[in-house]
Structure formats: structure tokens, C-alpha cells
Amino acid sequence: MSNFSLKNMMTRQDVLGFFVLAVLLLVIMPLSMDIIRLTQFGKYLSFAFVAVGLVLCWGYGGILSLGQGVFYGLGGYALAMFLKLEASSPENTAIQSTPGIPDFMDWNRITELPWFWEPFNSFTFSLLAILIVPTIFAYFIGFAMFKRRVGGVYFAIITQAISSILTILIIGQQGYTGGVNGITDLRTLLGWNIRSDYASYVFYFIGVALLFVCLFVAQFITKSKLGRILVAMRGQEDRVRFSGYDVANFKIFVFCVGAAFAAVGGAMFTLQEKFMSPSFVGIVPSIEMVIFCAVGGRMSILGAVYGAILVNVAKTYFGESFPELWLFAMGLLFIGVVVAFPDGLAGVYQKYCAPTVDKFLDKAPLFKRYSGDSSYSGSSSSHEPVNAS
Amino acid sequence: MNAATATATNTDFVLAVEGLTVSFDGFKAVDDLSFYVDEKEIRVIIGPNGAGKTTVLDLICGRTKATSGSVKFRNKELTTLKEHEIVKAGVGRKFQNPSIYEDLTVFENLELCYPRGRNVFGALFFKRDAKVISKVREVAEMINLKDELESQADLLSHGQKQWLEIGMLLIQDPDLLMLDEPVAGMSVTERKQTAELLRRITNDRSVIVIEHDMQFVAEIADHVTVMHQGKILAEGSAEKVKQDPKVIEVYLGH
Ligand SMILES: Nc1ncnc2c1ncn2[C@@H]1O[C@H](COP(=O)(O)OP(=O)(O)O)[C@@H](O)[C@H]1O
Ligand SMILES: [Mg+2]
Numbered sequence: 001m002s003n004f005s006l007k008n009m010m011t012r013q014d015v016l017g018f019f020v021l022a023v024l025l026l027v028i029m030p031l032s033m034d035i036i037r038l039t040q041f042g043k044y045l046s047f048a049f050v051a052v053g054l055v056l057c058w059g060y061g062g063i064l065s066l067g068q069g070v071f072y073g074l075g076g077y078a079l080a081m082f083l084k085l086e087a088s089s090p091e092n093t094a095i096q097s098t099p100g101i102p103d104f105m106d107w108n109r110i111t112e113l114p115w116f117w118e119p120f121n122s123f124t125f126s127l128l129a130i131l132i133v134p135t136i137f138a139y140f141i142g143f144a145m146f147k148r149r150v151g152g153v154y155f156a157i158i159t160q161a162i163s164s165i166l167t168i169l170i171i172g173q174q175g176y177t178g179g180v181n182g183i184t185d186l187r188t189l190l191g192w193n194i195r196s197d198y199a200s201y202v203f204y205f206i207g208v209a210l211l212f213v214c215l216f217v218a219q220f221i222t223k224s225k226l227g228r229i230l231v232a233m234r235g236q237e238d239r240v241r242f243s244g245y246d247v248a249n250f251k252i253f254v255f256c257v258g259a260a261f262a263a264v265g266g267a268m269f270t271l272q273e274k275f276m277s278p279s280f281v282g283i284v285p286s287i288e289m290v291i292f293c294a295v296g297g298r299m300s301i302l303g304a305v306y307g308a309i310l311v312n313v314a315k316t317y318f319g320e321s322f323p324e325l326w327l328f329a330m331g332l333l334f335i336g337v338v339v340a341f342p343d344g345l346a347g348v349y350q351k352y353c354a355p356t357v358d359k360f361l362d363k364a365p366l367f368k369r370y371s372g373d374s375s376y377s378g379s380s381s382s383h384e385p386v387n388a389s
Numbered sequence: 390m391n392a393a394t395a396t397a398t399n400t401d402f403v404l405a406v407e408g409l410t411v412s413f414d415g416f417k418a419v420d421d422l423s424f425y426v427d428e429k430e431i432r433v434i435i436g437p438n439g440a441g442k443t444t445v446l447d448l449i450c451g452r453t454k455a456t457s458g459s460v461k462f463r464n465k466e467l468t469t470l471k472e473h474e475i476v477k478a479g480v481g482r483k484f485q486n487p488s489i490y491e492d493l494t495v496f497e498n499l500e501l502c503y504p505r506g507r508n509v510f511g512a513l514f515f516k517r518d519a520k521v522i523s524k525v526r527e528v529a530e531m532i533n534l535k536d537e538l539e540s541q542a543d544l545l546s547h548g549q550k551q552w553l554e555i556g557m558l559l560i561q562d563p564d565l566l567m568l569d570e571p572v573a574g575m576s577v578t579e580r581k582q583t584a585e586l587l588r589r590i591t592n593d594r595s596v597i598v599i600e601h602d603m604q605f606v607a608e609i610a611d612h613v614t615v616m617h618q619g620k621i622l623a624e625g626s627a628e629k630v631k632q633d634p635k636v637i638e639v640y641l642g643h
Contacts, residue, residue, distance in 0.1 A: 008517075220513075221513065224512065224513050224515060225517075226513045226515075228490075229512055231492050231493060232492070232493060232501060235491060235492055236488055236491075239484070239489075239490070241471075241472035242450065242452075242472055242473075242481075242482055243557065244502070245473055245512075246507075247473075249509050
């Protein structure tokens with residue numbers, strides 16, 4: 001297992017990057033914001049999960065998905081369904097014509113809980129469903145597409161179509177899904193009031209912790225041989241087959257990982273915003289997610305987090321004052337980034353800041369013994385056999 | 390395709406190609422081709438441009454699906470296998486244009502082709518252990534790239550890229566090695582070094598080489614197959630085919 005030591009997995013720049021992000025998210029943000037703003041910030045972070053997944057799929061694997069909102073939504077809905085059932089206890093819904101079912105069902109003259117809602121009475125099932133339903137869905141999409149060697153633009157269009165179809169389905173079946181309003185009015189989690197400030201703090205920190213889990217998983221993947229296979233595949237898919245790899249399987253895997261990350265993000269959104277709606281499933285939000293990733297830098301998992309934060313901050317301050325202009329601004333931002341900064345924020349950092357930081361690290365006693373370097377492949381010493389002892 | 394597959398018989402050859410045909414919209418790029426490659430034989434395929442030489446390699450390694458006919462590698466039918474399964478069976482192929490992983494370093498290019506951890510989880514938990522490292526170093530030494538292990542592959546010269554791709558095949562350790570114009574586009578010194586390299590690596594495996602340089606061909610070939618318009622025009626020793634009037638007319642004459 002020594003091969004998976006910290007040193008092989010992270011350069012010292014990576015260590016620094018993770019450390020700075022941890023300080024920012026765990027200390028600076030909670031201390032400098034009131035709980036309402038912090039929860040809003042937590043919402044931005046829920047999109048960072050998607051962006052990190054897109055770094056793996058798109059940045060590394062070259063798989064552009066314009067349908068990540070599907071997985072974000074599925075994860076969010078899975079949790080929202082559980083919370084909604086809890087909020088719809090017979091006592092809470094005594095005034096309905098059918099007490100004990102969610103209010104929107106009652107409004108749509110549904111008199112019995114639909115079969116697919118039943119399992120969401122179980123908390124364990126719901127937690128598993130958050131991860132498993134989107135991942136299995138991604139597996140089927142990936143299997144159907146990648147085994148047939150559908151890729152590139154065609155794949156992007158198909159994912160877009162899927163997100164569009166799912167949105168239409170959710171909106172159309174409002175008796176079963178809550179329709180365009182989504183699932184709202186969530187109150188308690190296992191009897192615990194989720195609307196208290198205390199709960200909001202807890203959810204924020206859970207969100208940050210889960211984000212770091214995803215970041216470490218992503219870091220592990222990018223530093224493994226699988227990460228290098230993805231990079232190879234992006235440029236020379238055909239050639240990779242002749243190195244003995246079944247390309248489709250690698251694409252399916254990374255697409256599933258991206259979907260799972262997105263789903264966790266969606267569930268964190270539900271927890272913090274106390275609702276889930278189809279407006280996070282469709283084409284526009286899915287494209288926005290790609291923009292978070294592009295702005296952050298599509299080869300940088302940490303960059304993706306900053307990209308998600310930055311674009312969302314801009315959206316909040318600019319988009320809410322000029323909502324009609326926001327879509328255009330997003331479009332321009334995307335084109336601007338792709339043309340001028342193809343490597344996003346991370347690219348800018350690499351070019352202008354990393355050399356200075358490196359010099360500083362050379363002097364820092366803490367990093368002296370940590371002899372990784374900032375280049376992507378690591379120093380030549382990383383090829384030395386690792387002592388198993 | 391399956392009818393022909395079923396009738397093909399087992400042989401002692403490493404590679405038995407029988408009745409191989411591929412048609413692109415009615416144009417038969419390879420037309421009812423049969424040939425056999427022996428254990429440790431070096432077979433050179435020559436022929437004018439467009440003769441179908443590259444397409445033959447494409448058919449063997451699964452890049453192009455045959456319209457009919459059979460390709461048997463150690464009596465294992467290849468035409469129904471996927472590319473990576475053919476690689477696993479022991480067939481390695483070098484492409485006409487150097488095709489390497491430009492975003493990776495030389496070390497990583499070679500490591501990626503090391504035959505271990507080829508499924509998803511194998512790759513995820515692949516361990517860069519002493520065995521891998523020494524094998525990569527050994528191959529890098531053979532292909533004159535041991536000082537370039539840390540270089541990004543797209544920074545290599547054209548000749549070095551060709552060598553790297555040969556190295557990527559060597560590390561796969563295939564039983565059948567197929568090389569498509571390995572010295573094309575190389576300088577004279579690079580050619581010499583490559584000829585030297587090929588002589589060393591062709592010792593203990595069967596090899597199919599596509600090449601135009603007749604001097605080079607005469608030096609390395611056990612047998613030469615001359616292709617023209619998807620068919621075999623002549624076959625035999627380099628000496629013999631050089632004297633064949635048909636070959637002189639369509640290929641060597643100009
Ligand atoms: N995928 C393909 N689709 C259509 N035509 C092809 C394809 N591959 C090869 N050809 C045609 O088959 C013929 C043989 O090509 P090729 O095998 O590359 O010749 P060589 O390697 O001997 O120069 C050429 O006329 C080429 O245009
Ligand atoms: Mg050719």
C-alpha cells in the first residue's frame with residue numbers, strides 16, 4: 001500500500017492547495033458570514049461537486065456531458081422525497097382529503113402514495129438511493145453510448161436531450177413529482193428541525209466534509225494510472241485500444257463517478273435550501289455546471305471548486321439585478337474563458353502564481369522534507385521503487 | 390464472414406490469413422488475401438501506395454472489420470475479437486503515423502502499455518513497483534530514450550516518436566509485432582539506428598513489417614509479400630521478388 005502514500009498522490013502544491021481550501025471553507029467562511037449567507041455559500045459548494053466530477057469526465061476523459069443536472073437532480077430529489085414524506089405525516093396533513101401523503105399529491109387528487117415513493121419512507125434506502133440511482137442511470141447511459149462508440153458532440157447532445165426529457169417528465173407528472181415547483185416545505189430530518197441555525201451550520205460542515213471526500217477521490221483517480229489512461233484517451237482514443245484497454249469501460253467508470261459526485265451535491269442542495277425543483281435538472285443549469293468547470297480550469301479539481309464559487313457569486317450579485325442579461329453574460333464568460341484562458345483560473349494560477357509559491361515553499365521548513373515538485377508527472381524520484389517496509 | 394471462419398483449418402503457423410476480404414462501399418481494398426507467417430519469421434509486405442498494406446494490418450488488429458475471410462493467430466480467430474482482446478492475445482501494432490500519447494511523459498507512455506492492470510480497477514490501483522520501473526527503463530534504453538523519460542512526448546522529434554511507439558509495443562511483449570513503415574520520415578542516422586533496433590527486437594518474435602526501402606527489406610526479410618490492388622502479386626525471398634517481372638512493372642520499375 002505504500003504506493004498510495006501522500007507523497008505519490010499529491011505534489012506539495014496540491015497539499016498546499018487542499019490546505020488553503022480547507023482553511024477557507026472551514027474557518028474563514030464560517031467566521032466571516034452570518035448563517036444565511038453561509039448557507040447560500042453552501043449552496044454554491046453543492047455545485048462544486050458537479051464541477052469536480054466534470055473535471056474527471058471532461059477535463060481528463062474528454063467526455064463532455066451537458067446533462068449533469070440530471071444526476072444533481074436525482075440526488076437532490078432522492079433526499080427531498082424522504083424529507084417530504086417525513087413532513088407529510090398524517091398529523092401534519094390532517095386537513096388534506098387524503099392525510100399522510102405529500103400535499104402536492106393531494107392537490108392533484110392522488111389518493112394513495114405511488115409505489116415508487118414507498119421505499120423513501122426509509123432513511124437508509126434514501127441515503128443509498130442518493131448515490132445508487134444516479135450512478136446506475138449513468139451506467140446505463142454510458143453503457144448504451146460508449147459501447148457503441150458514441151462520443152464527442154453526439155454524446156453531449158444526447159445528455160442534453162436526457163436532461164430535457166427528465167425536466168419535462170418532472171414538470172408534466174406533477175402529481176407524482178411536485179411539478180414545476182418541485183418538492184418544497186421540508187421541515188425535519190428524523191424528527192430534527194432542519195430549519196434551525198444550528199442545523200444549517202451542521203449541514204454546511206457536512207457539505208464541506210463530503211466535498212473533501214470527493215476531492216480526495218478525484219485526486220486519487222487523477223494520480224492513478226486510470227487518470228493517465230483518461231488523458232491518453234482524450235487525445236488518442238483509438239490508440240488506447242491498441243494498448244490493450246477496453247476504452248468504453250473507462251468512460252463508463254468516470255461518467256458514473258461524475259454522476260455520483262453530482263448526486264451528492266444535489267442532496268446537499270436539498271438539505272441546505274430545503275427544496276428541490278426541476279430548475280436544477282434542465283439544459284440551462286447543466287450548461288452552467290460545465291461553465292463552473294471551465295472557469296475553474298477543466299484539468300484542476302481544486303480549480304473547479306473556485307470556479308463554482310466564483311460564477312455563483314457573480315450570478316447572485318449580477319444575475320439577480322439583471323436577470324435577462326445573465327444568460328448572455330454566462331455565454332460570453334464561457335467563450336471568453338475558452339478563448340483567452342483555456343485552463344481557467346487554475347491555468348492563471350499555474351502561470352503567474354505557482355512559480356513564486358514554489359520559491360516560497362523551497363524556503364518553508366514544513367515543506368523542505370516534502371520533496372514532491374509541482375510538475376504534473378512528479379520529479380524523477382517518483383519513479384524510484386517504493387520501499388514496501 | 391462466419392462461413393469462412395468455420396472452414397479455416399488449424400495450422401502450425403503463428404498467423405494464418407485466409408480469404409481475407411474487405412470492401413469499402415464496393416471497393417475491395419483487400420481482396421481474397423491469404424498468407425501465413427511462421428514462428429519467429431520476419432515478413433515484409435511491400436507494394437505501391439494504395440495497395441492495401443495498411444488495411445491488412447488494420448484487419449489483423451481489429452481496427453477494421455473484415456467483410457469475409459479469416460485471421461487466425463495461434464489458431465485463435467481474431468476477426469470476431471475486439472481490439473483490446475487482440476492485443477491481449479499477443480498482437481502488437483505500430484501505426485504509420487507515430488501515434489503516442491502526447492500529453493503524457495515518455496515514462497508514462499511506456500508504463501501505460503505495460504501489460505498489467507488493464508481493466509478499470511486494475512488501472513485504478515495499479516502500483517508503480519520496481520518491476521514496472523525497471524522494465525520501463527530497460528525499454529527506454531533500447532529505444533535511445535532513457536534521458537527523455539521525463540519529457541512530455543509531444544516535445545520529441547519525429548524519429549524519437551517513432552521509437553517511442555516501438556518501445557510501447559516492446560513493453561507489451563507481443564508474439565506478433567506489426568510495424569507500418571517504421572523508418573518513414575526519418576533522417577539517415579535515425580534510419581540506421583532504427584534498423585539496428587529492429588534487428589535486435591525481431592529476434593524472438595514473429596514480425597510483419599511494411600516497408601518501401603528495398604535495401605532495408607533485403608536486409609531483414611525472411612519472406613517478402615508483394616501486394617497490388619488488394620491482392621498478392623508475388624511472394625518469396627527478397628532476391629526472388631526483386632527479379633519478378635510483374636513486381637518490377639508495378640512497383641520497382643519507377
Ligand atoms: N476506411 C476506409 N474507407 C474507405 N477506403 C479506405 C479505407 N481504408 C483504406 N481505404 C482505401 O483502401 C486502399 C488501400 O489503402 P491502404 O491500405 O492505406 O494502402 P497502403 O497502406 O498499401 O498504401 C486505398 O485506396 C484507400 O483509399
Ligand atoms: Mg499504408
